[in-house]
Structures are given as C-alpha cells and as structure tokens.
Amino acid sequence: MTFAQATMIDAPVVSWLGIAPELVLGVGAALVLLIEVQWKPSRTALAWAGGVIVVVAALFAVLLHVRLESGTGIDPLPFAGMIVLDGFGVFARYVLFAVAGLGLLAAGRMVQEIGTRAAEMIALMLLASAGFSLMAISAHLMMTFLGLEIGSISLYVLAGFIRERGNADEAAIKYFLLGSFASAVFVYGAALVFAGTGNFSLRGVHDYLDGVIVLQPGVILLGLALLVAGLTFKVTAAPFHNWAPDVYQGAPAGVVGFMAAIAKVGGFAGLVRILVSAFPELVDDWAPVVAAIAAVSMVVGSVLAIVQEDLRRLLAYSGVAHAGFILTGVLSGGEGTAEVWFYLAIYTVQLVAAFAVVAAVSGPSGSRSPLADYAGLVQRQPFLAATFAVILLGMGGIPLTSGFVAKFGVFSDAWAAGYEWVVIVGVLASVVAFFLYLRVIITMFMDDPADAPAAAPPSIRWVMSLAVIVTLLFGVFPGPLLDLAGRALPL
Amino acid sequence: MLTWLILLPVLGALVVLLVPRRRSEVILPLGTALSVLPLALAGYVFAVFEPVADYQFVERAVWWEPWGISWYLGLDGISMPLVVLTTILVPISLAASASITERRKEFVVYTLILEAATLGVFMALDLFFFFVFFEAVLVPMYFIIGIWGSERRRYAAIKFFLYTAFGSALLLAAIIAMAVLHASQFGSPSFALEDLMNLDFGPTASVLLFCALALAFAIKVPVFPLHTWLPDAHVEAPTAGSVLLAGVMLKLGTYGLMRFNLSLFPQVAVDWVPVLAVLAVIGIIYGAVVAIVQPDLKKLIAYTSVSHLGFIVLGTFALTSGGLQGAVIQNVNHGITTGGLFLLVGMIYDRRHTKQIAEFGGLQKVMPLYAGFFLFMTFASIGLPGLNGFVGEFLVLVGSFTSLPVFAALAAVGVVLAAIYLLWAYERVFTGVPEKEENLALSDLDAREVGVLLPLAVLALVLGLYPKVLLDKIEPSTEALLDHVEASTDYEVPAPGRVADVFLTGGGR
Numbered sequence A: 001m002t003f004a005q006a007t008m009i010d011a012p013v014v015s016w017l018g019i020a021p022e023l024v025l026g027v028g029a030a031l032v033l034l035i036e037v038q039w040k041p042s043r044t045a046l047a048w049a050g051g052v053i054v055v056v057a058a059l060f061a062v063l064l065h066v067r068l069e070s071g072t073g074i075d076p077l078p079f080a081g082m083i084v085l086d087g088f089g090v091f092a093r094y095v096l097f098a099v100a101g102l103g104l105l106a107a108g109r110m111v112q113e114i115g116t117r118a119a120e121m122i123a124l125m126l127l128a129s130a131g132f133s134l135m136a137i138s139a140h141l142m143m144t145f146l147g148l149e150i151g152s153i154s155l156y157v158l159a160g161f162i163r164e165r166g167n168a169d170e171a172a173i174k175y176f177l178l179g180s181f182a183s184a185v186f187v188y189g190a191a192l193v194f195a196g197t198g199n200f201s202l203r204g205v206h207d208y209l210d211g212v213i214v215l216q217p218g219v220i221l222l223g224l225a226l227l228v229a230g231l232t233f234k235v236t237a238a239p240f241h242n243w244a245p246d247v248y249q250g251a252p253a254g255v256v257g258f259m260a261a262i263a264k265v266g267g268f269a270g271l272v273r274i275l276v277s278a279f280p281e282l283v284d285d286w287a288p289v290v291a292a293i294a295a296v297s298m299v300v301g302s303v304l305a306i307v308q309e310d311l312r313r314l315l316a317y318s319g320v321a322h323a324g325f326i327l328t329g330v331l332s333g334g335e336g337t338a339e340v341w342f343y344l345a346i347y348t349v350q351l352v353a354a355f356a357v358v359a360a361v362s363g364p365s366g367s368r369s370p371l372a373d374y375a376g377l378v379q380r381q382p383f384l385a386a387t388f389a390v391i392l393l394g395m396g397g398i399p400l401t402s403g404f405v406a407k408f409g410v411f412s413d414a415w416a417a418g419y420e421w422v423v424i425v426g427v428l429a430s431v432v433a434f435f436l437y438l439r440v441i442i443t444m445f446m447d448d449p450a451d452a453p454a455a456a457p458p459s460i461r462w463v464m465s466l467a468v469i470v471t472l473l474f475g476v477f478p479g480p481l482l483d484l485a486g487r488a489l490p491l
Numbered sequence B: 001m002l003t004w005l006i007l008l009p010v011l012g013a014l015v016v017l018l019v020p021r022r023r024s025e026v027i028l029p030l031g032t033a034l035s036v037l038p039l040a041l042a043g044y045v046f047a048v049f050e051p052v053a054d055y056q057f058v059e060r061a062v063w064w065e066p067w068g069i070s071w072y073l074g075l076d077g078i079s080m081p082l083v084v085l086t087t088i089l090v091p092i093s094l095a096a097s098a099s100i101t102e103r104r105k106e107f108v109v110y111t112l113i114l115e116a117a118t119l120g121v122f123m124a125l126d127l128f129f130f131f132v133f134f135e136a137v138l139v140p141m142y143f144i145i146g147i148w149g150s151e152r153r154r155y156a157a158i159k160f161f162l163y164t165a166f167g168s169a170l171l172l173a174a175i176i177a178m179a180v181l182h183a184s185q186f187g188s189p190s191f192a193l194e195d196l197m198n199l200d201f202g203p204t205a206s207v208l209l210f211c212a213l214a215l216a217f218a219i220k221v222p223v224f225p226l227h228t229w230l231p232d233a234h235v236e237a238p239t240a241g242s243v244l245l246a247g248v249m250l251k252l253g254t255y256g257l258m259r260f261n262l263s264l265f266p267q268v269a270v271d272w273v274p275v276l277a278v279l280a281v282i283g284i285i286y287g288a289v290v291a292i293v294q295p296d297l298k299k300l301i302a303y304t305s306v307s308h309l310g311f312i313v314l315g316t317f318a319l320t321s322g323g324l325q326g327a328v329i330q331n332v333n334h335g336i337t338t339g340g341l342f343l344l345v346g347m348i349y350d351r352r353h354t355k356q357i358a359e360f361g362g363l364q365k366v367m368p369l370y371a372g373f374f375l376f377m378t379f380a381s382i383g384l385p386g387l388n389g390f391v392g393e394f395l396v397l398v399g400s401f402t403s404l405p406v407f408a409a410l411a412a413v414g415v416v417l418a419a420i421y422l423l424w425a426y427e428r429v430f431t432g433v434p435e436k437e438e439n440l441a442l443s444d445l446d447a448r449e450v451g452v453l454l455p456l457a458v459l460a461l462v463l464g465l466y467p468k469v470l471l472d473k474i475e476p477s478t479e480a481l482l483d484h485v486e487a488s489t490d491y492e493v494p495a496p497g498r499v500a501d502v503f504l505t506g507g508g509r
Helices: A003-007 A016-039 A043-070 A087-106 A108-113 A115-136 A141-159 A166-197 A202-211 A218-234 A243-250 A253-278 A280-306 A311-328 A337-362 A382-396 A402-416 A420-446 A458-476 A479-486 B002-018 B021-048 B080-095 B104-123 B127-136 B138-148 B153-186 B203-220 B229-236 B239-264 B266-271 B273-292 B297-318 B321-352 B368-382 B388-403 B405-430 B447-465 B468-488 B500-506
Strands: B056-064 B069-075
Touching: A016 A043, A016 A087, A016 A115, A043 A087, A043 A108, A043 A115, A087 A108, A087 A115, A087 A253, A087 A337, A087 A458, A087 A479, A108 A115, A108 A253, A108 A337, A108 A458, A115 A141, A115 A253, A141 A166, A141 A218, A141 A253, A166 A202, A166 A218, A166 A243, A202 A253, A202 A280, A218 A253, A218 A280, A243 A253, A243 A311, A253 A280, A253 A311, A253 A337, A280 A311, A280 A420, A311 A337, A311 A402, A311 A420, A337 A382, A337 A402, A337 A458, A337 A479, A382 A402, A382 A420, A382 A458, A402 A420, A402 A458, A402 A479, A402 B127, A402 B153, A420 B138, A420 B153, A479 B056, B002 B021, B002 B056, B002 B069, B002 B080, B002 B104, B021 B080, B021 B104, B069 B104, B069 B127, B080 B104, B080 B239, B080 B321, B080 B447, B080 B468, B104 B127, B104 B138, B104 B239, B127 B138, B127 B153, B127 B239, B138 B153, B138 B239, B153 B203, B153 B229, B203 B239, B203 B266, B229 B239, B229 B297, B239 B266, B239 B297, B239 B321, B239 B468, B266 B273, B266 B468, B273 B297, B273 B405, B297 B321, B297 B388, B297 B405, B321 B368, B321 B388, B321 B447, B321 B468, B368 B388, B368 B405, B368 B447, B388 B405, B388 B447, B447 B468
Parallel strands: none
Antiparallel strands: B056 B069
16 A cells, blocks of 8 residues: 555545635735735735735636636536536626725725725725625535625624714624624525535535425425525615615715625625525525515615615615616526626626715715715716716616616516516616616706815726726627626526 | 718717817807718718618618617608608707807707617617617706706706606516517517517507507607696707707607507507597697697697697508608608797797797887798698698598598697687787887897708798608508508508598698
8 A cells, every 4th residue: 555545535626726716815815914014005005905916816717717618627616516616606706806896996095094994994805805706606505604704794894994983883783783693594594405405505405406306395495585585685685675774874985885786796696596506496486585575675775765865875775776676687597697697797886886976075984975965066076977977877777878788688587587567666666766866967967066075086087987888888789798697607 | 871870979979078178169060060960961861762661771780699689770751751850950959059058068969969869769670779769868858958948947857757767668668578479489589670560469468568658659749648748848948958859859759659559569559549549639639728828938839749749649540541641741840840939939038038928029020030930930830731731730630531530520620729829829929019128129030040940941841832752752651551550450441541642632732
C-alpha cells in the first residue's frame, strides 16, 4: 500500500474557481478593513479599492461563464453539491455585481462624509454582495440560508450605520428583528421540507417529489409555504412588506439603493431557484399562492405609494408593487425565469439610480427626503432631473423603456400560464403606478424650485448615465439582454 | 423609408438638444425647419402612393424572435392620409409657438418626439409596436400640457394621462392575449396584424377582446361618455398642444377602431353596430349642444371635436363605402379645420390673454384679416359645400343613410347645430361695434401668422373642391376592408352602399 492510497479519504472535490467571485468579495472585504487599520489610506482610495474588488469578482464571473458555455474544466456541482454553477447563477452574479458596482459609485459621496468608518461601510457592502451571490448559486437549502444570513446581517448593520441619527436605530432594529424572524421562518420551512422529503439539496427534493407519490403532502407544503414567506420578506412582497418604508427612510440615503436592490436580487434568486428547481412538481399548489401574493403586492404597493409624501417611502411602496410584477413571471413555473431575470436586472439598476438621486438631493446621510425638496429640480439640476425622469418612466413601464419590455415579458408569461386575472390586476395596477411616478415628475418639472440644496457629484452622474443607458438601450434593443437572460436557467 | 419617417423627428430632437442654452432664439426656427424634413418625405410617400389595397412601403425586420415581435411598418389608404396630416401639422404647430418663451428647447424636443411616436402608431403593422407607440405618445403630450399649459394644467395633464393609460392597459392585456392565442393555435406567438387576423377567437373571447380594444380607442377618440378628459386637456394645453391633440391624437382612436376592431373582429363589429352608432350619435348631438353654451372659445372648439369625431365613428360603423371613406377623409378634415381654429384662438389669446367670448365683440373691424381666416375655418368646419368639411360629412351621412337611416337622420341634426354654435360664436366675437377699449388696440395678423394659417386654408379649399386626389388613394383600402368584413361575416352591405363613385360625383364638387 502506497502512501498516497493510505491517505486517501472520501473528501469532496474543492473547486475554488467555482466560488471565486464570492471569495474575491469576502477576502476583499477583509483586506479593506486590514488596509484601513494599517495604512489609513484616503477615503477615495478605499472607494476605488472597493470598486476594483467588485470588478475582479465580475471578471471571475465572466471567466466562469465562458468556461460553463464551452463546457470545459468546470464541475457544475462543486462542494459536494452545495453549490451549482449554471446559467441562472451566471446571470444572477452579473446582476448582483452590477448592483454592487453602481451601489459603490452611488455611495461615493457618503464614503467621503462618514470619515473613519468608510472602510467598514465598503467591507459591509462587499460582504452583502458575497452573501446574496452565494444564495443565488446555492443548490442546498442550508447554503441558501447561509448566503441569506451573510447578506442580511451586513444589511442590518448598514441600515443603522449613521448611529448619531435617531431613526437610524429604529430602522436598524426594526430591520434586524423582522429580518431575523423571517430568516427563522425560512429555516423552519427548510426543516419541514427535510422532514417531508429527507433532503436539503434542491436536486434531492426535486428527485424525491418526482419519484414518490406523496399521499399526505401537508408537511412539505407547510415547509414550502414557510420558505416562500421567509423570502417574500426579503423581496418586500405583500403582506411581508411593512418594514421596507421605515427601513428605507431611516437608513442612510447613500446606501439605501444598494440595500434595497441587492436584497431583491438575492431574495428573488433564492425564491425562483427553490420554486423552479426543487418544487416544479407542486406548481399547482404554490402558483395560486404566489399569484395571490403578486396581486396583493401590485395593488397594495401602487395604491399606498400614491399617498406618500416622502420620496423614499414612495420608492419603498413602489418596490412592493415591483415585487408583485416580478412574481407574475414566476407563475408559469420555469417558463418565465428569463423574463423574471430581465425584469430584476432592469429594475434593480433603476432602483440604485433612484436612490442616488435621493442621496444627491437629501444628502447622503440624511433621513428625510420630502417630495417638496424635489420641486423644480429641473431648474437647479437639469441633468439629475432629466435622468431621474427617464428612470421613473422606466419604472412605470412606459414603452420604449426597458421597464415596458420587462413588464410585457412577465405579463405574457403569466397570461400564457393561465393567470389572466393576475395580468388584468397587473395592467391596472401599473396605471395606478404611472400616477405616482408622474407625481414625482410633476414636482421636478412643473413646480417652482425649492431652495433645498442639490448637488450632483460626478459619481452620481455616472450612476444616472449608466442607468439611463440601461433603461433606454434595452427598451429599444432588448435582444442581447433577453438573450442572455434566456440562458439564465437553473440546472 | 418609413423607418426614416420615424427617425427623422427623433434625430431632429437630438439636434435641437445640442443647441447651446444661450442661443435659444434659434431653437424654434431650427425645430420648424427640421420638422419640414419628415413633411418632405411624407410628401414623397403621398406622391408615389399607388391607389391599391395592399400595404405599401412595407418594412419588416425581426426584433425578438422568441416573442414573435417584428419591426413591421406599412401604409395603406387608411393610414397614409393620417401620416401626411401629422407631418403637416407639426411644422405648423411649431411655427405657431412663438409665444412660448420659457424652456423652448424642451418644448421643441417633446413636439418632435410626439411626431415620431404618432407616425409610429399609424405605420405599425405589428401590434406590439403599435402599442409601444400608442403609449409613447402620452409622455410628450403629458409634458406639453403640464409645463406650458394654462392655470389648471397639472390637473388636465394627469387626467389626460390616466384616462388614456387606463384604456391602453386593457389594450395591452388584449394584445398579450392575442399573441398567446396565436401561440396556442399556430405554435408560435405573433403580433403581426395579418397573422392575428387568421386566429379563431371563439365567441366569448372575441367579444371580450373587441371590448378591450374598443374601450382603449373610444377613450382616445373620445366617444361619449368617455370624453370628459378632452375639454380639460384641450383648454389647458398650449396652442401647439391643442392643435396636435385635436389634429392627430384623437385620430389614434378612430384609426384604431377602423384598423383593428373592424379587421380583427368583424363579426363582433357587425353585431355591435347599434351600440356604437348610438354612442356616436349621442356624441354628435351632445357635443354640439354643449358647445353652443360654452362661454370660453377654446372650450367651445374642444366640444366641437366630440361632435365631429362622432361623425367619424358613425361613418366607420355604418360599414358602407361612403361611410368608411367619409370617416377616413373626415379624419384629415377635422385635423385641418380644428387645427386651424385652435391656432386662431391661440393667436387672439396671445394678444388679449383671454378666451372668453364675452370679452370680445366687433373684432372684424379691428382685425379684418383675422376675422376672414376665422370665418373661412368656421365654414370649413360647419361643412359648407366647396370646403373640405362638406365632403367628409356628406359621405358619412350618405354612407350611413343606406345602412343606418335613423342614425343618419339624427346625425344630420348635428350639422345644423354646428352651424349654430360656430356662427353664433362668430357673431358674438367679430360682429357689431367694438366696445371694449382693449379690443380696439389689437393688431391684425402678421406675416408669420398668415404663413401658419395659409397652408391649412389652402388644404381646406383643395380637399373641398377636388377630394378625388385623396379619395382615390383611400378607396381601394376601405373597399378591401369592407370585403374582409363581408367575407368573414354574413353581413352584406346594403345595395346602394357599395357604389362609392356615385357619392363622389354627387358630393364635393
């Protein structure tokens, strides 16, 4: 017996390349903290370091994408099947890293203002991205939970980052308590699914349900319901949306866009992956529930957004409506995954940009952003107002913006899946939503200028320009992005 | 070529955007000059347009294969007149907007984008892009009303937007439903009109889809009782906005009814003729009666639109040669005459800053040229023989008399009422002795204003004396539409209803 044989144990194949993007983000976060302690670099340098780390992570994601497409030298299920490398994860990573990059850009001015804690903030943003990215490539309920918690805990801290302010504590505590509760619900759901199927891995659950006729599926269904409930909290779908307006209002404006967007991408990635790859057999059981959640979210979000006087609360409620719109694409089982991803990619970029405007007008660490501050913005900051108007029209889903293509896609899927009533509710809710976006545009374009300060630093101009390009370019020529999203299918 | 017709205004808008802020005085002349380019192209299209039923200048390119969407443009005799009308009215509106002094650059940009979107609606043969442009029209018009309108502009802009957006929401659902149905019947989704015409909708679905489309278009027209956004939007909009709103945007509705409701759901259309005819006649009479009592000149003209558009709807659903041809040509006539009247009201408003009829009196002594143009446009609108309004209304009335005699008789009352509301308004504004001191100092039209009005007056005269120039190109398409309706239903056009040429020689000349 040779030495080599003697030491051979049945260890899982560790393919570090498979999680290289997440590793880069995690290690990068640690490095940023260490460098800060050791060398006290300028805040601009720190922000650049954060950006470089995201870019490197994105490059690894591209590399993995290329390897996956060519089918060479990549194990699709590394880490003993905890991780899955597929088109779904590829696209999820692109969206997540785009949001992270734009989020860092948008937070540029806040990094300058918060002084010595800049490194912490950047590290937390990187960690949150790593966490939600893990969630998106997870093939195992425990891995999903792990990613969810890494991401969520980073966001809890970010929500209360400006401790000097009264409602920052409120926001952070509220987010933490309710978020932890949602995570607990998710874990309980995972446990029940395990109890019902004997599996934590998504593939295992799927194979079990595929091969066995479950006579009494009560436990499994309850588990699935709890999993869905936990994740709908993260994506701010009704009726689990109540925290969003308070948290968005209390959290520092510089990072709210990032927080809101990245949690939505991660949450939807987890939700769609669980529903589509583990529970396609039960689609007739979960689709009506998801349809109800979608319809309630669209109506509640659009209607409540109208009465808001604070732009952040308005965007929070409109986010509830958007969560509902996105969920309509999930109703067709796996058919609508591409459209869901297209919608998520477009909407989250717009969301980051919208909050970049909030940061520019209300100040990056401010907590109030009354609509009155935006009166006549077109006269004070024409660039900001014009680009924000385009983004609001895109969120409203006006044709020739990518928001319309996105809505059109998910509605078509839902209609084809036989959920005509959800589509009718959806198109009517989007008319209501027009009203609230128009209200903001009216304030910016048709009111007399307020004397509130508004600054548009280059970093925010970049965010706005990129978001406008995404909104208009993919509104007129959505082909390339739809094509990419079309391959974002779970393994 | 048609793609360029859409791109030219967009490129023009980009050029205008590049003009530096301090050179704002060149923006309006530049924008007007740029908007002549699409007019020139449309003029060429009109000149080489063959009087045949097929779609012409067709362009088709796949846009997104899996959803079955293609960039599919084409013109026939129903849409071509509207395209030409749009390209005529935009330069005129821009040239008439000298009174807009604030944020001129934005104004010109919105107007040119509005033109591009409107042209897109009339040319799109793919329902996806039809919807895209149909909805995209709302945004620039919303800004034009909301920024440059008068006191209650915000209310009017929002009301306008939400009314029409509500209609188009159902339109969107209907379009998705048709594409999904196409996928289930033919294996792949499609949004092309000609493909959707092959669908077997079934009795329930076709009624529901017909209603969804009809509601969207009826709000746009507007058909009574969905018209309440119109007076607000017209009255609050700046002059150019009112001209384009009345001149082309209302036609999006009548065009949609004719193009989509009739060709996709002929059986339902035939069944529902009484309902639509009743609403059309109510609109004709109600609009006219309400117009009579308006104290505000602009609101008066706004309500005349409700009445005139009722004629177009009646003509469409009369389902006879004369009715359809009359409806198409009345689309153009209404754009010319109502556009001209709104321009005239804008000119007096610029001078006196009021539109109240009671504020005026005896103006024809002070402003003879203005009074002359006003009277001319009034006659054209009333339908004086020899002017364009007569041709359209006559064709509609004769056409509907063969299939819907009672409705035609009632609609004829609208012609009489039109004479009352417009001539009475003319009498109060222009005749008598000028009493108010402010009115005595009013200056008559200047060269620019005459230049704006003259093309419309010439068009009104040409179309009134020799409508054949347009009707020849319209007729094959309307006949083909009637053939389609007859072929797909058991409806038969009443005997004299197909002898189009009799009306032509009888009317108009």
